[in-house]
Amino acid sequence: MEPHLHGGRVYDFAADLNIAVEQVMDFSANINPWGPPPEVWKAIAHAFGGIRRYPDPRHVLVKAVLADYLDVEPKQIICGNGAMEILELAMRVLHPKRTVVVTPAFAEYAAIARRYGSEVISIPLVGGVIRQEGIGSTETLGVPFEVPLSAIDQHVRAGDMVVLNSPHNPTGVAWPRKLWQTAVSQWNDRGAYILLDESFIDFLSQADDYTALPLISRSTRVVVVRSATKMYALPGLRFGFGISSPELIGRMEGDRDPWSVNHLAQEAVRVSYSDQQYREKTWAWLGREQRYISDSWGSLPCVDLYPPSVNFFLIRFSDVDLATRVDQQMRQKGMIIRNCDNFEGLGARYRRIAIRRHRDNMRLFHEAKAVVSEWRSHQ
Numbered sequence: 001m002e003p004h005l006h007g008g009r010v011y012d013f014a015a016d017l018n019i020a021v022e023q024v025m026d027f028s029a030n031i032n033p034w035g036p037p038p039e040v041w042k043a044i045a046h047a048f049g050g051i052r053r054y055p056d057p058r059h060v061l062v063k064a065v066l067a068d069y070l071d072v073e074p075k076q077i078i079c080g081n082g083a084m085e086i087l088e089l090a091m092r093v094l095h096p097k098r099t100v101v102v103t104p105a106f107a108e109y110a111a112i113a114r115r116y117g118s119e120v121i122s123i124p125l126v127g128g129v130i131r132q133e134g135i136g137s138t139e140t141l142g143v144p145f146e147v148p149l150s151a152i153d154q155h156v157r158a159g160d161m162v163v164l165n166s167p168h169n170p171t172g173v174a175w176p177r178k179l180w181q182t183a184v185s186q187w188n189d190r191g192a193y194i195l196l197d198e199s200f201i202d203f204l205s206q207a208d209d210y211t212a213l214p215l216i217s218r219s220t221r222v223v224v225v226r227s228a229t230k231m232y233a234l235p236g237l238r239f240g241f242g243i244s245s246p247e248l249i250g251r252m253e254g255d256r257d258p259w260s261v262n263h264l265a266q267e268a269v270r271v272s273y274s275d276q277q278y279r280e281k282t283w284a285w286l287g288r289e290q291r292y293i294s295d296s297w298g299s300l301p302c303v304d305l306y307p308p309s310v311n312f313f314l315i316r317f318s319d320v321d322l323a324t325r326v327d328q329q330m331r332q333k334g335m336i337i338r339n340c341d342n343f344e345g346l347g348a349r350y351r352r353i354a355i356r357r358h359r360d361n362m363r364l365f366h367e368a369k370a371v372v373s374e375w376r377s378h379q
């Protein structure tokens with residue numbers, strides 16, 4: 001495995017530093033810092049007795065809650081052991097000849113495609129220029145990242161798979177549906193499959209303007225992928241799901257491990273999606289912290305901030321040496337941020353940072369600011 005294939009490597013980090021895993025302040029995995037909704041603990045305690053039976057392979061109770069929440073039919077939903085299982089199932093069952101991935105991207109899209117013999121075509125995002133290189137550091141251009149729809153379009157043929165991800169890991173951008181829905185419908189009609197990874201969408205309070213769900217009823221080849229592990233802080237329990245046409249869902253259900261979603265995960269997710277109060281508390285916290293991030297990181301010299309739409313943000317240091325010093329300082333303090341050097345199209349100056357509770361965000365920022373000041377004084 002490559003050194004930074006994913007964030008969240010808290011067990012390795014704790015072992016290296018000889019500290020308890022609970023002492024690690026992890027800014028490298030984008031998990032809701034409020035922890036699972038309060039009812040989850042009770043639901044799990046109550047469900048413990050059920051582990052002596054096989055879990056429900058039809059996921060009836062949890063699907064009913066998800067169908068109600070999303071306003072779709074249970075037969076349009078497939079549950080999995082994390083969004084990962086849905087990505088993998090879709091790739092295995094739909095078996096595209098070629099997979100178009102927009103980079104930088106979550107590394108598993110290309111990894112899974114290759115595992116199933118699909119040729120991977122990488123197309124870079126366009127825009128995303130915050131500051132022009134070589135011009136004074138106050139020259140702000142602020143060109144947002146855009147999905148390269150016409151470049152993708154040139155490649156898409158019947159039987160191919162296009163993977164899109166919004167809100168996007170690692171840039172933190174969410175693109176409103178109106179920007180890409182026509183292109184997605186055209187690719188669908190051309191006979192291509194479209195996998196829309198919406199693993200972070202629950203962090204948006206206005207998700208209706210962003211989600212691909214309204215396309216499902218008329219686009220039989222679109223699969224929307226969601227994750228419960230980020231918003232509901234359940235990465236160690238695992239739960240994700242896909243939404244698509246009943247026909248595609250039926251094909252995927254017919255070719256899966258029937259018991260991959262354990263009983264405790266089904267019960268935890270059933271109560272999580274019923275908890276509107278938890279979502280509202282999360283959105284209120286996130287709005288406040290996004291403003292704090294913009295004010296603090298946005299005014300730090302030698303750092304470009306890509307403004308967040310969800311619970312993480314991307315930054316670019318002006319210099320690799322500075323970025324490395326920040327990593328070292330964080331490490332000494334038991335904090336991890338995500339080095340983005342293995343994201344295609346980014347590099348050693350980029351870091352992705354999860355937004356945590358205010359005290360932690362302040363602590364991280366002040367540590368980084370001290371390193372930046374010290375570094376600048378030697379330039």
Ligand SMILES: Cc1ncc(COP(=O)(O)O)c(C=O)c1O
Pocket residue numbers: 081082083084085106165169197199226227228229230235239240
């Ligand atoms: C964009 C994206 N999709 C999917 C996943 C996998 O999510 P899960 O934990 O539900 O398998 C991740 C995990 O980091 C991710 O960043």
